Each structure stands twice: as C-alpha cells, then as structure tokens.
Amino acid sequence: MRLATRVWGNGPRTAVLVHGIMTDSRSWNRVAPAIARHGYRVVAVDLPGHGASGPAADYTPHALAAALLDALPPAPDLAVSHSLGSAALLPAVPRLRCARAVHCDPAWLPRPRDLDALRAVRHATWADLRAAHPRWHDDDITAERHALDSWDPASVTALQHLPGLPGAPAVPSLVLLPGPSERIPPAEAAALSRSGWHLRTVDGAGHTVHRDDPAGFLRALRGWL
Template sequence: MRLTTRSWGEGPRTAVLVHGIMTDSRSWSGVAPAIARHGYRVVAVDLPGHGGSGPAPGYTPASLAAALLATLPEAPDLAVGHSLGSAALLLAASRLRCTRAVHCDPAWLPRHRNLDALRATRHATWHELRAAHPRWHADDITAEHRALAAWDPASVTALQHLPGLPGAPAVPSLVVLAGPSERIPPAHAATLSRRGWRVRTVDGAGHAVHRDDPAGFLHALHGWL
C-alpha cells in the first residue's frame, strides 16, 4: 500500500517521520522544519487509515511496516517514529536500511486499553482536545481535530498486536521518553539501555513529546540529527 506523504526542506540528507495512532503527518509540523534546517529533506507519511491514506483491510504493526517499506525512500539517514508509528518503524528499520532511528515514547508493550473509548475519540470536539492537551499549540489542536475526522477507528486493533520490548537495536537507535512515560516504565527503560539502546527523557512532557515540548524533543535529539 502506497501512503500519502508530506515533506519539508530540500537538504542533501533524508529524514522520515512516522506518526502515531489517531493523527497524521501534520503532527510533525512543530518540529519538522527544525529537522529540515539540519540539512534534511524531511518526509512524513500518513499511515493506513490516517490522513490522506486510505483505509486498510486490516491493521497490525506488521502491515503498517509493510506500507512504510512500500512508500518511504530507501536508506534514509534518519527515521523517527512516535507511539504506534514507532512499533511499525521497529519492524521496518532493518529492511528500510536507515542509518539511525529515533523512537518517541514507543508503543511496544501490550497494555490494557479500552478500545471502544479510543474509537469514540474520533468525535472529540476542538475544545475537548484543547482541554486534553493544554501544552499543545493551537495549530496542533486544529490539525488533530481535522486528523480525527479522517481517521479510521478500526486501526485501534493494531494495539492488540504490539511487538513487545525489543532486543538489541537493528540500527543505532535513540528512545525519547515522556517524563514520566506510561509506555516504557523505568525498569523497561533500564533493560533497553542494557540492550544497547540510548534512552533519554523529556521531563514533564506527555506521550506526544514532540507536541507537548517541541524544544525539549529537539534538544533530546542532540547528536542524532
């Protein structure tokens, strides 16, 4: 499946960005221009069932990874994934042949979720989103409201097939966590460090680290851009 993409910059290097569930490529708008200024052409996808990409017959991290491989340029210099997008990137990284990978508060560990409640999020109002995300820029709230209108709620089934905590990284990899993170608790973060992952935390940021604290997220990428 070929995915809709959005791009920033015209640098000699390539960075690819993969969003999480319920949003789309516009979720990177607060940080993508800054990444581009480091000499990248930045390409962000709309995952299946999100944004301008059509719905899929089924949703698993593996099928999302296959869509990434069918769409993204080969051997990017940097690949960044958030939440469920990180789970898809984890499965695609070795075949994508990215030079470096960054995983932002990744959804790797299975945990109890009320899938019906997640599906109902599609009908959230602008003001409800504003209340839920007080640190986001108003443009992010508007972008999220539009993204939810295009989102296929069936994609929540992908959360039932998360890959679990990975072993050693396939490529040099950084994990940027919310502070504190509900997805990767401290004991699991320590395990990742022992397995060769670089782990950094953006204190005070919520799950969407790059939208809660764009400057903190970019600071966490020091040495990786």
C-alpha cells in the same frame, strides 16, 4: 498500498517521520522545519487509515511496516517515529536500511485499553482536545481535529498486536521518553539500555513529546540529527 506523504526542505540528507495513532503527518508541523534546517529533506508519512492515506484491511504492526517500506525512500539517514508509528517502524528498520532511528515513547508493550473509548475519540470536539492537551499550540489542536475526521477507528486493533520489548537494536537507536513514561516504565527502560538502546527523557512532557514540548524534543535530539 501507497501512502500519502508530506515533505519539508530539500537538503542532501533524508529524514523520515512516522506518526502515532489517530493523527497524521501534520503532527510533526512544529518540529519538521527545524529538522529540515539541519540539512534534511524530511518526509512524513500518513499511516494507513490516517490523513490522506486510505483505510486498510490489516492494521497489525507488520502490515503497517510493509506499507512504510512501500512508501518511504530507502536508506534514509534518520527515521523518527512516535507511539504506534514506532511499533510499525521497528520491524521495518532492517529492510528500510536507515542509518539511525529515534523512537518517541514507543507503543511496544501491550497495555489494558478500552478500544471502544479510543474509537470514540474520533468525535472529540476542539474544546475536548484543548482540555486533553493543555500544552499544545492551538494550531496543533486544529490539525488534530482535522486528522480525526479522516482517521479510521478500526486502526485501534493494532494495539492488540504490539511487539513487546525488543532486543538489541538493528541500527544505532534512541528511545526518547517523556518524564515519566506510562508506556516504557523504568524497569523496561533499564532493560532497553542494557540491550544497547540509547535513552533520553524530556521531563514534564506528555506522551506526544514533540507537541507538548517542541523545543525540549529538539534539544533531546542533539547528536542524532
């Protein structure tokens, strides 16, 4: 399927951004312009069932990866993903042929989740979202409320098919974690480091690092942009 995209900048290099579950490409609004100022054309995608992209029959990470490969420009200089977006990007990286990849608090490891409770988030109010995300800018809360209106709750089934901890990265790759991370515990982070992944932490940030602490997120990308 053809996915909707959002673009910032017109630099000579290309960066692609892949959001997590329940949100859409607007989740990068606070950081994408800064990435573009480093000389990039920044292309952010709406995953199937999110934003302006239509729903899908299959939300497994491999199906999401196939959709990314159809939608994103080939051989980008940089690919940045978050949460479920990292589960989709991981199998796409070799065929996408990106030069570098950054995975932000990736949803790679299965966790016990109440899928019905996650589906119910679609009905969260602006006040509910503000209470859940006290560090987000008001504009992010508003964007998230709009994103939930178009989100397909069936996409939570993707969380039943997560890939597990990967081996060696296919390209130079950074795993950017909040401090602490519930998704990549210390033992698993150490295993990633031994396998050749670079790791950095933004202390005090929550799962959505680029919205909790946009400045800290961008500082953590020094040397990768």
